[in-house]
Amino acid sequence: MEKTKKIILDERELPEKWYNIQAEMPNKPLSMLNPATKTPLKAEDLYPIFAEELAQQELNQTDVWIDIPEEVRDLYKNYRCTPLVRAYGLEKALGTPAHIYFKNESVSPVGSHKLNSALAQAYYCKKQGITNITTETGAGQWGAALSYAACAFGLELAVYMVKISYEQKPYRRSIMQTFGAQVIASPSMSTKAGRKILTDHPNYQGSLGTAISEAIELAMNTPNCKYTLGSVLNHVILHQTVIGLEAEKQMQIAGEYPDVIIGCFGGGSNFGGIAFPFMRHNIKDDTKKTRFIAAEPASCPKLTRGVFQYDFGDETGYTPLLPMFTLGHNFSPAHIHAGGLRYHGAGVIASQMLKDKRIESVDIEQLDSFKAGMLFAQTEGIIPAPESNHAIAATINEANRCKETGEKKVILFNLSGHGLIDMVSYDKYIAGDLVNYSLSSEEIAKNVSKLEKIV
Amino acid sequence: MEKTKKIILDERELPEKWYNIQAEMPNKPLSMLNPATKTPLKAEDLYPIFAEELAQQELNQTDVWIDIPEEVRDLYKNYRCTPLVRAYGLEKALGTPAHIYFKNESVSPVGSHKLNSALAQAYYCKKQGITNITTETGAGQWGAALSYAACAFGLELAVYMVKISYEQKPYRRSIMQTFGAQVIASPSMSTKAGRKILTDHPNYQGSLGTAISEAIELAMNTPNCKYTLGSVLNHVILHQTVIGLEAEKQMQIAGEYPDVIIGCFGGGSNFGGIAFPFMRHNIKDDTKKTRFIAAEPASCPKLTRGVFQYDFGDETGYTPLLPMFTLGHNFSPAHIHAGGLRYHGAGVIASQMLKDKRIESVDIEQLDSFKAGMLFAQTEGIIPAPESNHAIAATINEANRCKETGEKKVILFNLSGHGLIDMVSYDKYIAGDLVNYSLSSEEIAKNVSKLEKIV
Numbered sequence: 001m002e003k004t005k006k007i008i009l010d011e012r013e014l015p016e017k018w019y020n021i022q023a024e025m026p027n028k029p030l031s032m033l034n035p036a037t038k039t040p041l042k043a044e045d046l047y048p049i050f051a052e053e054l055a056q057q058e059l060n061q062t063d064v065w066i067d068i069p070e071e072v073r074d075l076y077k078n079y080r081c082t083p084l085v086r087a088y089g090l091e092k093a094l095g096t097p098a099h100i101y102f103k104n105e106s107v108s109p110v111g112s113h114k115l116n117s118a119l120a121q122a123y124y125c126k127k128q129g130i131t132n133i134t135t136e137t138g139a140g141q142w143g144a145a146l147s148y149a150a151c152a153f154g155l156e157l158a159v160y161m162v163k164i165s166y167e168q169k170p171y172r173r174s175i176m177q178t179f180g181a182q183v184i185a186s187p188s189m190s191t192k193a194g195r196k197i198l199t200d201h202p203n204y205q206g207s208l209g210t211a212i213s214e215a216i217e218l219a220m221n222t223p224n225c226k227y228t229l230g231s232v233l234n235h236v237i238l239h240q241t242v243i244g245l246e247a248e249k250q251m252q253i254a255g256e257y258p259d260v261i262i263g264c265f266g267g268g269s270n271f272g273g274i275a276f277p278f279m280r281h282n283i284k285d286d287t288k289k290t291r292f293i294a295a296e297p298a299s300c301p302k303l304t305r306g307v308f309q310y311d312f313g314d315e316t317g318y319t320p321l322l323p324m325f326t327l328g329h330n331f332s333p334a335h336i337h338a339g340g341l342r343y344h345g346a347g348v349i350a351s352q353m354l355k356d357k358r359i360e361s362v363d364i365e366q367l368d369s370f371k372a373g374m375l376f377a378q379t380e381g382i383i384p385a386p387e388s389n390h391a392i393a394a395t396i397n398e399a400n401r402c403k404e405t406g407e408k409k410v411i412l413f414n415l416s417g418h419g420l421i422d423m424v425s426y427d428k429y430i431a432g433d434l435v436n437y438s439l440s441s442e443e444i445a446k447n448v449s450k451l452e453k454i455v
Numbered sequence: 456m457e458k459t460k461k462i463i464l465d466e467r468e469l470p471e472k473w474y475n476i477q478a479e480m481p482n483k484p485l486s487m488l489n490p491a492t493k494t495p496l497k498a499e500d501l502y503p504i505f506a507e508e509l510a511q512q513e514l515n516q517t518d519v520w521i522d523i524p525e526e527v528r529d530l531y532k533n534y535r536c537t538p539l540v541r542a543y544g545l546e547k548a549l550g551t552p553a554h555i556y557f558k559n560e561s562v563s564p565v566g567s568h569k570l571n572s573a574l575a576q577a578y579y580c581k582k583q584g585i586t587n588i589t590t591e592t593g594a595g596q597w598g599a600a601l602s603y604a605a606c607a608f609g610l611e612l613a614v615y616m617v618k619i620s621y622e623q624k625p626y627r628r629s630i631m632q633t634f635g636a637q638v639i640a641s642p643s644m645s646t647k648a649g650r651k652i653l654t655d656h657p658n659y660q661g662s663l664g665t666a667i668s669e670a671i672e673l674a675m676n677t678p679n680c681k682y683t684l685g686s687v688l689n690h691v692i693l694h695q696t697v698i699g700l701e702a703e704k705q706m707q708i709a710g711e712y713p714d715v716i717i718g719c720f721g722g723g724s725n726f727g728g729i730a731f732p733f734m735r736h737n738i739k740d741d742t743k744k745t746r747f748i749a750a751e752p753a754s755c756p757k758l759t760r761g762v763f764q765y766d767f768g769d770e771t772g773y774t775p776l777l778p779m780f781t782l783g784h785n786f787s788p789a790h791i792h793a794g795g796l797r798y799h800g801a802g803v804i805a806s807q808m809l810k811d812k813r814i815e816s817v818d819i820e821q822l823d824s825f826k827a828g829m830l831f832a833q834t835e836g837i838i839p840a841p842e843s844n845h846a847i848a849a850t851i852n853e854a855n856r857c858k859e860t861g862e863k864k865v866i867l868f869n870l871s872g873h874g875l876i877d878m879v880s881y882d883k884y885i886a887g888d889l890v891n892y893s894l895s896s897e898e899i900a901k902n903v904s905k906l907e908k909i910v
Contacts, residue, residue: 004465004466004467004532005466005532005533006466006532006533008463008465008466010459010463011459011460011461011463012459075836077459077460077461078460078461078540078835078836079836085533107562109835109836109837109838109873110836111875148832148836151833152836170878170879170882171626171875171876171878171879174878174879174881174882174885175838175875175878175881177881177882177885178829178832178833178838178878178881178885179832179833180833374633377603377633377634378606378633378634378635380533380564381530381533381534381564381565381603381607382564383564383630383633418564420566420626420630420875420876421626421875421876421878423625423626423629423630423633423876424625424626424629426629426630426632426633427625427629427632430629430632430633
């Protein structure tokens with residue numbers, strides 16, 4: 001049969017279940033802790049913040065497969081299955097013997113993988129009779145996705161958008177408003193958390209940590225309202241496994257199996273989404289030696305240079321204590337254009353995987369990420385999101401190593417989104433106005449030293 | 456077999472030939488004229504401006520099917536075949552018995568159908584040994600597409616971008632630059648045509664007609680350089696028939712045949728692309744009664760309110776004289792946000808079809824177009840290009856008529872592109888800052904009265 005560039009799957013082949021790797025991990029993650037009592041978190045502890053089924057998924061270490069509700073699958077079918085693409089153009093430009101594949105999540109109508117969890121979270125909230133939801137967004141990919149999901153399920157949504165993105169990325173704000181969401185620049189005067197930080201630092205440009213605090217606070221103070229989160233937490237990554245499950249079928253059709261799987265890493269949702277369904281084979285079969293590489297920005301290197309420690313997911317300390325690699329919940333990353341990767345901590349599962357050496361991490365400088373993205377655009381025709389550029393840079397590094405050694409490795413990376421709404425950053429890169437941000441070991445040490453030691 | 460929302464085709468089903476309706480039209484269009492001699496144009500007359508094979512395609516009234524070169528098909532496979540989607544969400548919101556389908560050209564990596572002809576034109580230029588190409592762009596969809604195509608075939612590209620778009624749509628400019636194109640705001644001081652209009656009207660915000668004049672002039676004065684155009688001409692529409700040919704196969708799989716086919720109309724490339732492959736059945740079989748509706752902006756209604764007359768394709772008069780419905784080549788349309796529809800004339804084939812009553816036209820007010828686009832976004836999850844909103848508005852009108860009569864018509868429209876890079880226009884619509892532009896009959900009459908009468 002003639003080889004194709006794109007391996008597509010009919011929507012009838014859409015997975016019927018998500019893969020819950022927690023249930024199969026040989027070393028389970030440490031328990032999340034109730035911050036008041038420091039005792040292991042129970043699902044009920046999360047009910048004030050999250051929809052109940054999402055809270056249960058968060059802590060589910062029993063069920064390997066979790067049904068994707070029909071209502072969610074129906075909306076997945078608007079854009080899924082997404083194509084798996086052989087990057088012949090990039091391979092040729094690099095002169096590498098490696099075979100490079102990418103899972104193209106940029107075909108989602110909001111431009112990124114975030115919709116996979118947004119639809120699920122909105123559905124479970126609606127099912128529980130919730131009428132209002134809140135969230136935060138950095139670059140705006142998650143906010144845009146959740147805005148459509150809220151619209152699809154008839155929920156009212158308030159989005160706290162990191163102030164610098166609110167100002168620099170007006171298109172993403174407009175997308176949210178087109179879907180009917182209310183968008184508030186964070187820090188704002190609408191919450192205690194926002195007012196406190198604005199009082200202390202009147203010109204603060206915002207961070208994901210602060211925006212999360214604001215969104216949680218609003219949810220807790222609004223009747224019939226829950227909070228939703230776009231990454232980091234286990235249930236979010238669970239929903240994203242639809243990516244890897246599709247990719248697994250598609251790689252079978254391609255007649256290859258990946259030696260290396262790469263995703264950019266903010267909180268871990270697109271990385272876990274593509275990696276975990278393949279990692280289950282590593283867990284079950286010792287002969288499987290697939291490597292998993294999380295590509296993070298050098299300006300926010302929690303996996304590569306952070307510490308493993310209990311920490312909060314937000315600035316103020318409203319979330320449970322999470323056992324994770326972190327730079328400290330007060331860490332304020334440099335204003336790189338990959339706004340979706342500006343987060344201080346890594347999800348609990350990925351953190352445990354790194355401790356167990358099941359995954360690797362690399363940190364990528366901002367200029368290298370854009371150089372990689374430009375090459376990808378010019379050879380494959382798709383302008384990637386600044387976040388995805390980190391995965392591409394790591395992929396290029398691996399492919400270049402193959403060129404040196406002559407190895408025909410099979411590399412699969414997740415193209416988490418397109419960059420058409422992030423052209424300002426490409427503009428600046430082309431004009432030579434972008435810089436790298438070096439982070440001293442002292443800075444990191446100083447910041448993490450503030451954390452309360454629990455493990 | 457379970458019904459699917461999306462009908463997808465594997466890239467192995469990509470058409471191998473374009474459909475050349477000129478060869479099958481019962482009434483051929485009048486000849487284009489050499490403006491100097493007023494004699495029928497020959498392909499050689501176009502060689503100074505266009506690649507030779509494109510010039511031959513322009514005037515080809517003989518060959519019904521024209522091979523798509525393998526190099527072009529190979530690049531089509533980066534994003535084609537595009538999905539055909541049943542718009543269940545929109546149908547439900549309208550409560551219509553009609554079945555609404557759309558061909559989703561927005562999944563192209565540059566966000567619109569324009570890439571279908573850009574790749575073909577760049578290929579034929581490259582094949583002829585041409586090194587430099589020029590073009591114009593209004594909203595920027597064509598410029599973005601050609602920039603990637605030029606990059607893919609290793610051509611240098613200069614794009615004259617209508618000044619108001621250059622300033623209002625910086626993202627599209629950045630996309631072109633990311634692919635390595637040079638972008639110049641038009642009118643510019645780099646051409647005689649540009650200097651003349653800037654001298655007469657120093658604050659002129661530009662028009663497609665002026666930008667075309669500049670691009671042609673640069674091509675004629677640059678060694679080994681040809682001009683390319685994104686719509687209007689027959690060869691452009693030929694390349695776009697890949698849309699309708701795919702849609703025909705997909706409608707067969709859906710088990711339905713369209714009663715009404717709708718496209719927005721600027722020069723006619725996306726309209727002709729989806730319409731002409733279906734129209735061949737109307738031509739050959741009198742029992743086929745499919746209707747074809749061109750949806751144009753009320754501010755630029757050449758089909759609905761223009762005159763059929765020989766006219767130039769550009770402001771200055773560098774192009775051949777084209778027999779077309781026109782508002783006059785000096786007509787300066789209002790600055791609606793659907794920049795791609797701000798063009799004074801309609802392609803020669805579509806003009807003849809309108810004379811022969813084989814197609815219909817409707818004009819859509821700006822506010823109605825955005826209202827339709829918002830509804831589509833909220834029900835289908837895709838934010839459409841402002842141009843495509845005109846097709847959606849016409850579709851909604853047809854579907855509402857079905858609701859009144861109870862008819863289960865099958866409506867197919869072309870979603871020519873997404874609007875993610877046009878969010879400023881949605882922002883203004885939501886804020887109530889957009890207006891309709893009424894055009895008096897006197898204005899139209901005054902403008903077309905300046906045309907030299909040839910037919």
